[in-house]
Amino acid sequence: MTSVTNIETNPWPERSAGAVEPLLQISDLRISFTTAAGEVEAVKGVDLTVYPGQSVAIVGESGSGKSTTAHAIIDLLPGTGRVTGGSIRFAGRELVGLDRKQVEDVRGKEIGLVPQDPMSNLNPVWRIGKQVEEALVANGFKGNKAQRRTRVAELLAEAGLPDAERRAAQFPHEFSGGMRQRALIAIGLASRPKLLIADEPTSALDVTVQKKILDHLEGLTHELGTAVLFITHDLGLAAERAEHLVVMYKGRVVESGPSREILSNPQHPYTRRLVSAAPSLASRRIQSAHERGQVSPDQLTAHGSARPGDDVVVARNLTKKFKIRGSRPGSHTDFTAVDDVSFALPRGRTLALVGESGSGKSTAANMVLGLLEPTSGTVEFDGQDVTALSSREQFAFRRRVQPVFQNPYGSLDPMVSIYRTLEEPLRLHKTGDAKEREARVRELLEMVALPASTMRRYPNELSGGQRQRIAVARALALNPEVIVLDEAVSALDVLVQAQVLTLLNDLQAQLGLSYLFITHDLAVVRQIADEVVVMQSGKVVEHAATDEVFDNPRQQYTRDLLAAIPGSSLETGTIAG
Amino acid sequence: MLWYIGRRLLQVIPVFLGATLLLYAMVFALPGDPVAALGGERGLSAAVQEQIRSQYNLDKPFIVQYLLYLKGVVTLDFGMTFSHRPVIDIIAEAVPITFRLALMALVIEAIFGIGFGLVAGLRKGGVFDGTVLVLSLLVIAVPTFVLGFVMQFVVGVQLGWLPITAGRDPNFVSLLMPAMVLAATSLAYVLRLTRTSVAENISADYVRTARAKGLPRAQVTTRHVLRNSLIPVVTFLGADLGALMGGAIVTEGIFNIPGVGGTLFRAITTGENTLVVSLTTLLVLVYIVANLLVDLLYAALDPRIRYA
Numbered sequence A: 001m002t003s004v005t006n007i008e009t010n011p012w013p014e015r016s017a018g019a020v021e022p023l024l025q026i027s028d029l030r031i032s033f034t035t036a037a038g039e040v041e042a043v044k045g046v047d048l049t050v051y052p053g054q055s056v057a058i059v060g061e062s063g064s065g066k067s068t069t070a071h072a073i074i075d076l077l078p079g080t081g082r083v084t085g086g087s088i089r090f091a092g093r094e095l096v097g098l099d100r101k102q103v104e105d106v107r108g109k110e111i112g113l114v115p116q117d118p119m120s121n122l123n124p125v126w127r128i129g130k131q132v133e134e135a136l137v138a139n140g141f142k143g144n145k146a147q148r149r150t151r152v153a154e155l156l157a158e159a160g161l162p163d164a165e166r167r168a169a170q171f172p173h174e175f176s177g178g179m180r181q182r183a184l185i186a187i188g189l190a191s192r193p194k195l196l197i198a199d200e201p202t203s204a205l206d207v208t209v210q211k212k213i214l215d216h217l218e219g220l221t222h223e224l225g226t227a228v229l230f231i232t233h234d235l236g237l238a239a240e241r242a243e244h245l246v247v248m249y250k251g252r253v254v255e256s257g258p259s260r261e262i263l264s265n266p267q268h269p270y271t272r273r274l275v276s277a278a279p280s281l282a283s284r285r286i287q288s289a290h291e292r293g294q295v296s297p298d299q300l301t302a303h304g305s306a307r308p309g310d311d312v313v314v315a316r317n318l319t320k321k322f323k324i325r326g327s328r329p330g331s332h333t334d335f336t337a338v339d340d341v342s343f344a345l346p347r348g349r350t351l352a353l354v355g356e357s358g359s360g361k362s363t364a365a366n367m368v369l370g371l372l373e374p375t376s377g378t379v380e381f382d383g384q385d386v387t388a389l390s391s392r393e394q395f396a397f398r399r400r401v402q403p404v405f406q407n408p409y410g411s412l413d414p415m416v417s418i419y420r421t422l423e424e425p426l427r428l429h430k431t432g433d434a435k436e437r438e439a440r441v442r443e444l445l446e447m448v449a450l451p452a453s454t455m456r457r458y459p460n461e462l463s464g465g466q467r468q469r470i471a472v473a474r475a476l477a478l479n480p481e482v483i484v485l486d487e488a489v490s491a492l493d494v495l496v497q498a499q500v501l502t503l504l505n506d507l508q509a510q511l512g513l514s515y516l517f518i519t520h521d522l523a524v525v526r527q528i529a530d531e532v533v534v535m536q537s538g539k540v541v542e543h544a545a546t547d548e549v550f551d552n553p554r555q556q557y558t559r560d561l562l563a564a565i566p567g568s569s570l571e572t573g574t575i576a577g
Numbered sequence B: 001m002l003w004y005i006g007r008r009l010l011q012v013i014p015v016f017l018g019a020t021l022l023l024y025a026m027v028f029a030l031p032g033d034p035v036a037a038l039g040g041e042r043g044l045s046a047a048v049q050e051q052i053r054s055q056y057n058l059d060k061p062f063i064v065q066y067l068l069y070l071k072g073v074v075t076l077d078f079g080m081t082f083s084h085r086p087v088i089d090i091i092a093e094a095v096p097i098t099f100r101l102a103l104m105a106l107v108i109e110a111i112f113g114i115g116f117g118l119v120a121g122l123r124k125g126g127v128f129d130g131t132v133l134v135l136s137l138l139v140i141a142v143p144t145f146v147l148g149f150v151m152q153f154v155v156g157v158q159l160g161w162l163p164i165t166a167g168r169d170p171n172f173v174s175l176l177m178p179a180m181v182l183a184a185t186s187l188a189y190v191l192r193l194t195r196t197s198v199a200e201n202i203s204a205d206y207v208r209t210a211r212a213k214g215l216p217r218a219q220v221t222t223r224h225v226l227r228n229s230l231i232p233v234v235t236f237l238g239a240d241l242g243a244l245m246g247g248a249i250v251t252e253g254i255f256n257i258p259g260v261g262g263t264l265f266r267a268i269t270t271g272e273n274t275l276v277v278s279l280t281t282l283l284v285l286v287y288i289v290a291n292l293l294v295d296l297l298y299a300a301l302d303p304r305i306r307y308a
Helices: A066-073 A100-106 A128-138 A145-158 A177-189 A207-224 A235-241 A259-264 A269-277 A289-293 A297-302 A361-368 A391-400 A418-428 A434-447 A452-456 A464-476 A494-511 A522-528 A546-551 A556-564 B002-029 B034-038 B046-055 B062-074 B087-122 B127-141 B144-158 B172-201 B205-212 B217-246 B249-254 B260-270 B273-301
Strands: A024-035 A038-050 A055-059 A082-090 A111-114 A195-199 A227-232 A244-249 A252-258 A311-325 A332-346 A350-354 A376-381 A401-404 A482-486 A514-519 A531-536 A539-545
Touching (some): A038 A066, A055 A066, A055 A235, A066 A195, A111 A177, A128 A177, A128 B217, A177 A207, A235 A259, A252 A259, A259 A269, A311 A514, A332 A350, A332 A361, A332 A539, A361 A514, A401 A464, A418 A434, A434 A452, A434 A464, A494 A522, A514 A522, A522 A546, A531 A556, B002 B062, B087 B127, B087 B172, B087 B249, B087 B260, B127 B172, B144 B172, B205 B217, B249 B260, B260 B273
Parallel strands (some): A055 A244, A195 A227, A350 A514, A401 A482
Antiparallel strands (some): A024 A038, A244 A252, A311 A376
C-alpha cells in the first residue's frame, strides 16, 4: 500500500506551548441554546489552543458540540445559540462580544471557513466565479473587473480545479461534489486567512475524492502557513490529518493531546471506545464475520449454508440502462448504470457490493430486490428468476427478501408507532392473529436489543441508532432469508455503527441470514463481509474473498480505494478493545 | 429552450379552441332570448326579430354559429354588437384601461408585498412580523367591496387625498386607489409567501457560507437571502397578472371604471354573446401567456431549471 501521509513524516512538528504566542485560544467556552424546554447548554466549558500554522482536529460524534464550538469562533451560531461564558482570543484579540461590523472584518479575512456539505453550501443561483469574487471583494481586494476575474481563476486553480477560467462561469449544479468542495476551499482561502476552520470538509464525498482533496488542502495550507482547525467525526481521518487532537463528548473536551499519543494511548474511556470502534483503524485487526460472530459449524449446516454451490441469490449478466433525455424532444441517450454484472450470494454469508457514488451498486441492489427491472440479465432467487414472477409469486418473494435502507430518519413513517411499523408486514402477509403478532413484535424488539416499551413510541422519539435497529427488526419480521442492506450503517456515528454491525453479525449467526451489503465504506466491509464485489462505473472490477481483497488487491482501483480509507496509513499498535 | 417555447405556444391552439367552444356552448345554453329582450316593454314584431336573428346568424344551428365565429376570429373580425358597434372597438377601449389598472396593482403588491415580507421574514417572531401577519390576515378576510367603500370614504371623502371614482378615460392618479384595493388581497399573499421564503432561506447553508466570507449583512440579505427567496414570489406575481385582469370586475364596479369587468358584466346581462365569448377568450389567452412567461422567468431566476 502506498502511504502518502504518515504521522512519522508529518510536516508540522508538535510545537511546545509557550514558545510561540497562540493564534487561537479558547478558554472555558460555554454555549447555550434557548429551546421550549428552557436553556440547553451545548458546550460546557471548552478549552482549545491553536498555534500559528498548526493543525488541530476536534473529534466527536454528532451532538458532541464540536461544530457549535467552531461556529462560535466566527459568530455563526445557528438559531438561538449564544455564547454564555468564557473567551475566544484570536491573535491577541477577544472575539466574544465584538459588534457585527468587527466580526465581519474577522470573517474571511482572518478566519476562513470550509463548510461541511458541498451540495448545500454554494448558492445555486450564482455562478461559481461570482461567489469566489464576493469573498475577495468583501475582504478588501482592490482591482478592476479583469483583475478580479484573473484572481478568481488563480484561486480556483490553486484549489485544484482544472480548467478554472471556464469553470468559474458555471453554476454549482454543473459541478460534482468534489469540484464544489474545491470551490469552497478557494472561497475559504481567498483572502489568505491565518486560520481555516474545516468543518467535516469531505464527509459527503467519496473516499478517493476525499483523499485527493484533503491531500491538496494539506499541501496548500502548509504552503500558505495557514493554521487549520478540523472538525470531524472520523478519528482515523483526524489522526492522519492533524498533529493535535481534541476529543469532545457531550459538550466537554474529554481528552486532548498529540494525535499519535491519543491514538496509541487513549486515557479517557470514551476515547478508548472511539479508538477501538473506528472502522478505519479497527479493520486492521478484525477478521471475517464468521470468526467474530462465533458461528458454530453445526449452526451453519443446519441452515444448509456450508454446502458449496448453494447460492441463495444469483445475479447473471445484470445490465440496466437508463434513458437520458436529450436536448431535442424525442432524442435520448442510453446511460448504462449497471453493465454485465454477475455475482452470487452464498446462503448464510455476507456479500458486499462496494463502490463509490455512481458505481451502480444501489441500482444492482434494487434489481435484486425486484424494485427495478433489469434491461437484460437475470436475478435468480433460490433457483427462480425474480424478473419473471407473477404478482402473486412476487408477493411471496418479497417476504423472503427484505431491505434495510440508509437513512433511518427517512425510512420509518413518522406518523406510525413502532408497534404498527413492525406489525404491518405481519398483517399484510396475514401472519397469525392479533395476539401472536404482538408476541412477534416483542420478540423482534428483543432480537434487536430494544426494550418492549419501545413499541409504543414514535420514530421521532428514537435516536438514529435505535431507528436503524427498528428498520432491521422490520426487515426480520417475516423471517426472510436474505436481507439487502443498502448503506445501512453509513448514516450512523462510529460507536453506534459498531453496535449495529455487531447486532447484524449476531443475527446472521442466529438465524442463518444471508446479507447483500451495499456500501461505499471499505473499512466497514472488512468487519462484516465474507466476499467482496468491487464495482466501478457499473462494472465489476474485482470479486474475491474479503481478506484476499484487503491483503492482496489485484486491481489498481481497489488499491486506490484501500489507500483512501482515512487512517489506513496509521499504525495504532496495541489497543485494548 | 426554443423547442420548449415553440411547444408551449402550440399548446395555445387547443386551449383556445376548447375555451371558445366551451364558452360558446355555455352562453348558448343561457336561458332567455336576447333578441326578444331588445324591444323592451313593447316588444319587436316577429319579422324584425327574424331579421335580427338572421343578421347575427342566431337562426343557424349551434355548431354553425360557432364555426362562423371562429372564421371571424381568424380574420380578426369579432363581429358586431346589437347596437352595431364592432366588438373589436369595445375590446380596444376596455382592455387598455384594465391592463393599466392590473399593472399598477401588480407593481403595488410587488413593492409592498416583497418589502414588508422581507422585513417580517428577517425578524421572524418580532413585533413587526406579528403586526404584519395579523393585518394581512385581515385583508385576506375582508371582501374587496368592503375595503373599496372604506377607502373611498376615508381616503376620498374624509381626507380628500385621491379622487373617489375614475370615470371615463381615467388617469394615473384616479386609478391609484382602485389599484390599491385590487392589489390588497394579492399583496397579503405575496407578503406571506416572501416572509416564509425569507425565513427559510436565512438559515440555509449557503447563507452561512456567504456570512463566513465576511460579506456585509446588507449584501448577504440582498444577494443571497432575497434573490433566492424571490423565485416562488415572482412565479406567483406572474400568474397573478392574469387573475388581476379578470378579477377586476368588483373593483371596476365600485370605482366606475369602464374596463373589461364592467363591459363583460353588461354583455352578460344583455346577452351580447359574441362580446362575452371574445372578452373571456381574451382573458384565457392572457392567462396562458402569463403562465408561459412565468415558466420562462422561472428558468431565468433559477439556473438549475432548463427546459428542453
